[in-house]
Amino acid sequence: xxxxxxxxxxxxxxxxxxxxxxxxxxxxxxxxxxxxxxxxxxxxxxxxxxxxxxxxxxxxxxxxxxxxxxxxxxxxxxxxxxxxxxxxxxxxxxxxxxxxxxxxxxxxxxxxxxxxxxxxxxxxxxxxxxxxxxxxxxxxxxxxxxxxxxxxxx
Amino acid sequence: xxxxxxxxxxxxxxxxxxxxxxxxxxxxxxxxxxxxxxxxxxxxxxxxxxxxxxxxxxxxxxxxxxxxxxxxxxxxxxxxxxxxxxxxxxxxxxxxxxxxxxxxxxxxxxxxxxxxxxxxxxxxxxxxxxxxxxxxxxxxxxxxxxxxxx
Numbered sequence: 001x002x003x004x005x006x007x008x009x010x011x012x013x014x015x016x017x018x019x020x021x022x023x024x025x026x027x028x029x030x031x032x033x034x035x036x037x038x039x040x041x042x043x044x045x046x047x048x049x050x051x052x053x054x055x056x057x058x059x060x061x062x063x064x065x066x067x068x069x070x071x072x073x074x075x076x077x078x079x080x081x082x083x084x085x086x087x088x089x090x091x092x093x094x095x096x097x098x099x100x101x102x103x104x105x106x107x108x109x110x111x112x113x114x115x116x117x118x119x120x121x122x123x124x125x126x127x128x129x130x131x132x133x134x135x136x137x138x139x140x141x142x143x144x145x146x147x148x149x150x151x152x153x154x
Numbered sequence: 155x156x157x158x159x160x161x162x163x164x165x166x167x168x169x170x171x172x173x174x175x176x177x178x179x180x181x182x183x184x185x186x187x188x189x190x191x192x193x194x195x196x197x198x199x200x201x202x203x204x205x206x207x208x209x210x211x212x213x214x215x216x217x218x219x220x221x222x223x224x225x226x227x228x229x230x231x232x233x234x235x236x237x238x239x240x241x242x243x244x245x246x247x248x249x250x251x252x253x254x255x256x257x258x259x260x261x262x263x264x265x266x267x268x269x270x271x272x273x274x275x276x277x278x279x280x281x282x283x284x285x286x287x288x289x290x291x292x293x294x295x296x297x298x299x300x301x302x303x304x
Contacts (some may be wrong), residue, residue: 010282012298103299134163146293150167153256
């Protein structure tokens, strides 16, 4: 039986929900940890989400849910691979929760859960996002905790 | 029904040697693994023990592969399961360290579960927290300040 693939990744970050939200939704931040990708939107449900990379628009997606600073979801349809253009758009969802800590003076910890689903059973894009998310989310965590994203030599 | 398998990848601003040291040294595990000290003499076939702060053995196992600073694998026997689930058969955890695009990459694979494992959801919740804390410790010098239930 074919089951539709789904990617889930959880990471804990020493930051506030508001700072994490800003990091997910501001092009100045996404450029640092997302391989130089600028992500632009007014983040209203139904609005466009534009990914720009080296001057080219590589995504033209739509905001599905936006409840700052807790819940963000948008469609996901990469445009940079011609052979993948015919695959239906998938969906990525970011959930931000407070994580209980025993030493509050060390600062708050938030739990980020990224769920990427709504793929066709035989998706060609799914293996690519499984490779991509851990690097992006590792770099996001490093940026928020140390002030500098990870520098990958792509 | 397919046997569940947990895989988690994280990229860390550190060297493979420092990451390896953090995986096998009890003074490090105590910081990022909820106070647990991981003790072994780290030869293939040697026993490993996870000791809680009160000295109780929480997990034990046996070293399967030891190839510093690239590959570590051991069996994983849950010695103190909560009342809500029975003890389960021995599983296996594997740590692979590579360098990808100039950055140290850790892949943790935990497998060998029964199809209906009740332990699997618990470890699926646990590993992201432990590995997030490990990354924070290596990059900033201080692990995450967890509250642990036990």
